[in-house]
Amino acid sequence: MAPLAHAVHRTRGRLRLRIPARRHDQAFFDRLTQRLCNVPGVLRSTANPETAGVLILLDPHSGSDPIEAITETGLLQVVEDRPNLSPALTGIRRVAQRIDQAVGESTRGVGDLRTLAFVLLIALGVRQLGKGQLLAPAASLFWYAFDLMRFARPTHGGDPGER
Numbered sequence: 001m002a003p004l005a006h007a008v009h010r011t012r013g014r015l016r017l018r019i020p021a022r023r024h025d026q027a028f029f030d031r032l033t034q035r036l037c038n039v040p041g042v043l044r045s046t047a048n049p050e051t052a053g054v055l056i057l058l059d060p061h062s063g064s065d066p067i068e069a070i071t072e073t074g075l076l077q078v079v080e081d082r083p084n085l086s087p088a089l090t091g092i093r094r095v096a097q098r099i100d101q102a103v104g105e106s107t108r109g110v111g112d113l114r115t116l117a118f119v120l121l122i123a124l125g126v127r128q129l130g131k132g133q134l135l136a137p138a139a140s141l142f143w144y145a146f147d148l149m150r151f152a153r154p155t156h157g158g159d160p161g162e163r
Helices: 026-036 066-071 087-106 113-130 134-150
Strands: 005-010 016-018 042-048 051-057 077-080
Touching: 005 066, 026 042, 026 051, 026 113, 051 066, 066 077, 087 113, 113 134
Parallel strands: 005 077
Antiparallel strands: 005 016, 016 051, 042 051
16 A cells, blocks of 8 residues: 655645655655656655655646646555634635635736735835835835745636645
């Protein structure tokens, strides 16, 4: 039976897995990273046996689901772990998803909630800069805005929590 792997983080171009049962097994992780490169949509993979972690870089234009593709190879049995959110955070996530969908529909797929937040943070940063508050407030707003864009996706839709 294939080892159980937990998908702990996932974006359009990356997938991070944890395989706790194989922690410290250098030979296993060496074989795994070599074999993962043959999975459709996988560009590269690296592993850290000390943390039982595997980072998989994905082709963002691949139409296949990487978790499904990896599981089908028999290399790993991958399960997606969803964090247990408090009821308040679950409600906030639902509202964010609705806003994201509305922004996407109103802009015909050009924008999303992340884009809207980026524009807002840049505008606030410019405002703070105009008030002469360059160091902390403006710099922080610019930092947050560009941090949002670091995880930008080329297409829209899906769960805002997975971006």
